[in-house]
Structures are given as C-alpha cells and as structure tokens.
Amino acid sequence: MSRGVLATEKRGMRELGAEEHVGWDEVTQGTLLPSFEKEVDAAHVRPEERPYSDFNSYTATVASWRVIKPVYNRDICIDCQNCWVWCPDTSIVSRDKQMLGIDYDHCKGCGVCVEVCPTNPKSLLMFGESEETEAALAKWPEKKKKAK
C-alpha cells in the first residue's frame, strides 16, 4: 500500500516495538536519546529535511492500528486546511498553503478529517483499509442537492 505523500526513507520505517534497543533496565545513567542526529532548529526546517534520529517517533509507524482509512480527492478540495488543524496525528501534509495528502505511516484512521471537511461531496472519505486508492476514487459520490 502507498505510504502517502512526502514519505522519506526514515518515516514510519518500522512498527512500534520492532526496533532494536537495550532494555530500559539495562540503560546506564545519563543515556541520551535525542530527537535529531544533529542540532536543528525544527521550527524553521520542513519535516522531510530534518535529520531525525532513530529515537524520534517519526521513524515509527502506527499504520497497523487502522481498519478504515481516509482517502483524499484532490479534485474537490478547496485547501481550507480544516483537516490539517484538527488532525490529532500530524498526518495531514500541507505545504505552501496547499493540502498535499495523507501521511499513512502515522494516520490512525480516526475519521476526524472527514467529519470537518466542508466541501460537497466531501473531499476526504473513509474506505476499508484494503481498498485501493484508484478504486476508492472511482466510487466517489456525486454532489448532494440541497433538500428544498
């Protein structure tokens, strides 16, 4: 399955718990688990350009939590960014005021983005996890007429 937009090699590269590490009771005092491999001013660097270390949860994935997934339809989207501001999992990728798509490594499939989408029909809809994106887009509902 696609890992979503702007996926780097490091993003979501392993399941939680699949990493190799010494047990927490073997860690010596003063051990450091930094977020980045070298110092970086994260407020001014795009996520895909940051030197993430293996201890940042950016490198883990929670994709296996999902049973349903949001699918994004670029044709209807108006870039209002409602989904971006309310996504609890930092999984809506927006760059330069444009919504690019979904980060499927970190999305847990809660469905908040679909609920807050204001377009008609919605530009984000929930589909089964096994559904292919093209098949989902082909099934997109027509515009609903207002009941008079």
Add this chain to the structure above:
Amino acid sequence: MAITSIKNLKEFSTANERFEGAHLLCPGCAHSMIVRELMNCTDDNLVIASNTGCLEVSTAVYPYTSWDTSWIHIGFENAATAASGAEAMYKARKRKGTLKDPDAPVKFVAFGGDGSTYDIGFQWLSGAVERGHDFTYICLDNENYANTGGQRSSASPIGANTTTAQAGRFSYGKKEKKKDMVAIMAAHGAPYVAQLAPNKWKIMAKGFQKALETEGPCFINTVSACTTEWKFDPKDTIHVTDLATDTLMFPIYEIIDGHELNILYRPKNIIPVEEYLASQGRYKHLFKPENKHVIERIQKDIDAKWEYLQRREEARV
C-alpha cells in the same frame, strides 16, 4: 516574539510541525490537537514539561519521543515545578552570561491533565503561580483520570459515570460539582487565565499566543474530549466539543490580571444541555425518568454560570 500568522487557516498551515506522529494517544484524541496547535502557533524555542498522564505516557514510549523540542517529565504532580525551575535556571544563566545563545527566544510551557492539575499537582501549580515564574500552564481537561481507566477527578462534572463514581441503581454517578479551576487561578492574580476549546481554533491559538507573550504565570484550561471515557465515536471529537461550547457547558472566556473578564465566544443559538449529554455514553443513565432532576440541575448550573460570567464581564471587577 516570533509568531506564526494565524490570520487564517491557510497561513497557519505553513507552520512547521514540531509534534511528531506515531505517538500512542487514542485515535481521535483531542490532547494532540491542542498540543499541536500550541507548538504551531509560535516558532520560538520551547521548553515543555509534562505531568504524568495520557500525554506523557503516550508521547515518550521508550525508546521513542514525539517531541522535537526540549521536554521534561519528572513526576505526576510537578510539571509546573519543572517548568518554573527551568525558567529560574534560564534567567540565572542569562544574568551570568553563560548561555550559548542568549538572544534566542525561549518559552516555558507545562502540560497537565485534569487529574494532575485539579487534584494531584494543585499545590505545586499554586506555588509556581504564586512565585510568579514566567511560564504557561495548559491543563488538558478531559474530566477524569483517563490514563488509568477513567476514575473520577475533581474536574468530573456532576452526573458523569466514572469507574469510581458509578451510575447504577442507587447512584447517578458523580454527585459533586466540578471545581472551578479558572476562577481559582484568577484569584492567584495570574496575569492571564483562560478557558479555551480546540473546536474554535482561532480563539485558542490567539489565547495561546497571548499567554506565551504575557510575562508571568499564565493558566489555560482547555477542553479535551476523551473518546474512550466519554464514550463517543472517535470521529465525533470536534462535534462533541462543538456541543460543549454551544451548550455553554464549557464557556470560552479569559480573565486578565484576575479581574478583567472577557467572554471570547458567544454561541448564536444556545443549545439545551440534553443534546451534549446525549452525545456521550457516560451520561446515558441520566435519561432514565428517575434521573431527570440531575439534567435539570445541570442546566440550572449552566444558566447561573453564564449569567455570572456576563455580569462579571459588564462590571469589570
């Protein structure tokens, strides 16, 4: 202070995220919406302290961290203490000239759940605010100890079913009223105290920026809908929060310098509280005929509180 523009959502969305995904908060949890928004509304360096709670256990799962900033966790009760200590140290080192980059703006923020703010960390928070450290304390109020299985806290509202105040044949859930933490913190004379909600993102972001800019201890109580313990569908987080603010269960207001009260959001149509209660499983028992008086009492309390807030706003005292 360098501020991210929050004029509209499009501009706000150009912020660089500093809170990473793959934390273990439940799907649809409002905690991460609030934390993300705080970290996006500024590009200053942040020093964040967390109390024990959902946020702490889910964002620092060994060997991972979800924070791209400095982050401290000590104990259940002392995020306020940790933040004030870090702030005092920062000031001292600035005075002595031993900082590597003395001009870099730094903001100190503490996060706590309602358990660690209203109950366990209350005296520590009170102490830190009394000492007047320059930090912002944000309470993520989900009205119970969600991390340990939904026990009652002093933030749980009357009538809520929690695991230690259970609704059943002889009880309608919690019998005591919610503690008014915002008023308590305002009584400390804190320069900025507010109650905000994530569904009104702009009001919340403005409040956060104001708190970060204000020198001195600021306290913000935020409504954090809990899908697991309030028992609603994860996708409805924003809908439930909308109901909370529109029924005035959680009025959105700020208190400046302990006396100047401003109501930040007035719902166009005030919804009866039944709708808010019906949206959540924890209030299911209130709709039995024998518990009708509890709903009436909740509505009465809400009306009284709204009346009080409006009068306070008018009186400016």
